[in-house]
Amino acid sequence: MAISSIYSNILNEHNLRPSHRGSTEGATQVLEGVNPSCGDDIFLELRLEEGVIKDASFNGSGCAISQASADMMLDLIVGETKEQALHLIDIFMRMIRGEASEDEIDELDEAGLLKDISHMPARVKCAVLSWRTLKEMLEKED
Amino acid sequence: MRENPYRKDFPIFDNKGIVYLDSAATAQRPYAVLDKERAFYENMNANPLRGLYGISVEATEVYEHARERVAGFIGAASPEEIVFTRNATESLNLVAYSYACSFLEKGDRIVTTIMEHHSNMLPWRLAAEKTGADIVYMLPDKNGKFPAEEISSKITKGTKLVAIGHVSNVLGVTNPVKEIAEAAHGVGALVVLDAAQSVPHIPVNVQELKVDFLAFSGHKLMSPFGIGVLYGRKELLESMPPFLRGGEMIDSVSAEGETFAPVPHKFEAGTVNAAGAAGLEAAIDYIENVGFDFIGETERRLTEILFEEAAAYPYFHILGSEKPEEHSGIVAFTIDGVHPHDVSSILDGDKICIRAGHHCAEPLLRHLGVMSTARASFYLYNTEEDVRFFMEKVKEVRRFLGLGD
Structure with a gap:
């Protein structure tokens, strides 16, 4: 399967018109994630209140996959508890390695569209950049 | 449309149906090279240089014959000036570790350019760190040209080594090696030429260019992977300590010490890649049969077509010279609003193979003020159809991403 099938209308929509x-405002956590090999960088900002992600945003530059992936992720985790967010990150990372079940991938909503990126090792780092960065932020919070 | 008479010599095009535009990264291999390598393993496979029986002698002869062929191909004075390595990177590291680290001193000057591939930059930085030498970068204009003043103001008294690339793997520009070598020798410096991007495309003669060392990889000129070349003037190679130590590079070893084999074997520790060398010889035969005139003409014509098509598409921007003939078949480009990695991934859907990223030349891209680019590069087997199909599809990338036209 060609990697180009990853570029669905939904992914393009998140890339061109990201909602996050x-x-x-009032961010409690800010972290930069970088893919040195391709120059992608992303700034995540979170407002965490009593263990719940009340609001979140991203900024930065990179390819369509990295940008859309960040936006999809934030769609998914805003309003969730920290534990639930870590659970979803875990599913996403396993999905990228081809190890998540269909039911688990359903939990990821639109981010599940990135599952075929596992066939393109060179692009995996684009898809996981924001997820990896969020995981680091949440774990640091402990 | 003219047929390319050589395309049929490359099995991958029938097997994979690809439009291969990444020859600056590695070339495709013709049957002649694959057959030669296979014939080595089928008929004379033995450890070369040591055996006292028939096929080992044959393996040695094939290996040494390849060395003679390489020497003739690049105009070396003798085969002893040809050291087989794994690739250009290893060749350049050999010079950095063995020559520069041994003979440079604190305050000496190494001059290189900001345009270099990392493999012709990081070894010199290491040598500078180890010896206390200073490293100085010549800065090109946006087309990759060095103003005369840039050369004369950087290659000055105290410069001991000048390391430059012959053809840039990003801009495709050909550097004025003779002029730079003249300036270097004028102040008593040696010249190391990274010829990885030139040897496959243009005739290269080390004596005409007056370079002291030259490095290239076999795989960019269609040989098997894992065989590369270092040319060094004989008296320089003789003065240098070994790079790697072990088998096949010694004369004798006792508990008290060792004496090393004469050049070039002093620099070829361990079992050598004789089949790779045989494949490299076949690749050189193939190139000479095709001829550099055909290679240059094909690359120039395809680059011209690309430039013509790009001129009619406002979102497509080419790095470097506006003249197709100054690109050595290498075209780095950007498309407005689209990350180069997305360009490459989307074109992959049409089996078009191009490179995207910083092309192992990050300092150059920073110097030019771009983060990364896509790159198409041509070689002797590419056709007009390849470049037209590529341009047709590249113009669809923005629409594919929902960016309109």
Whole structure:
């Protein structure tokens, strides 16, 4: 299967018109994630209140996959508890390695569209950049 | 449309149906090379240089014959000036570790350019760190040209080594090696030429260019992977300590010490890649049969077509010279609003193979103010159909991503 099938209308929509691009008022956590090999970078901002992600945003530059993946992720985790967010990140990472079940992938909603990226090792790092960064932020919080 | 008479010599095109535009990364291999390598393993496979029986002698002869062929191909004075390595990177590291680290001193100057592939930059930085030498970068204009002043103001008294690339793997520009070598020798410096991007495409003669060392990889000129070349002037190679130590590079070893084999074997520790060398010889035969005139003409014509098509598409921007003939068949480009990795992934859907990223030349891209680019590169087997199909599909990338036209 060609990697080009990843570029669905939904992915393009998240890339071109992201709903979470910008900054977060009263952010409690800010972290930059970087893919040195391709120059992608992403700034995540979170407002965490009593263990719940109340609001979140991203900024930065990179390929369509990295940008759309960040936006899809934030769609998914805003309003969730930290534990639930870590659970979803875990599913996403396993999905990328081809190890998640269909039911689990359903939990990821639109981010599940990125499952075929596992066939294209060179692009995996684009898809996981924001997820990896969010995981680091949430784990640091402990 | 003219047929390319050589395309049929490359099995991958029938097997995979690809439009291969990444020859600056590695070339495709013709049957002649594959057959030669296979014939080595089928008929004379034994450890070369040591055996006292028939096929080992044959393996040695094939290996040494390849060395003579390489020497003739690049105009070396003798085969002893040809060291087989794994690739250009290893060749350049050999010079950095063995020559530069041994003979450079604190305050000496190494001059290189900001345009270099990382493999012709990081070894010199290491040598500078180890010896206390200073490293100085010549800066090109946006077309990759060095103003005369840039050369004369950087290659000055105290410069001991000048390391430059012959053809840039990003801009495709050909550097004025003779002029730079003249400036270098004028102040008593040696010249190391990274010829990885030139040897496959243009005639290269080390004596005419007056370079002291030259490095290239076999795989960019259609040989098997894992065989590369270092040319060094004989007296320089003789003055240098070994790079790697072990088998097949010694004369004798006792508990008290060892004496090393004469050049070039002093630099070829361990079992050598004789089949790779045989494949490299076949690749050189193949190139000479095709001829550099055909290679240059094909690359120039395809680059011209690309430039013509690009001129009619406002979102497509080419790095470097506006003249197709100054690109050595290498075209790095950007498309407005689209990350190069997306360009490459989307074109992959049409079996078009191009490179995207920083092309192992990050300092150059920073110097030019771009994060990364896509790159198409041509070689002797590419056709007009390849470049037209590529341009047709590249113009669909923005629409594919929902960016309109």
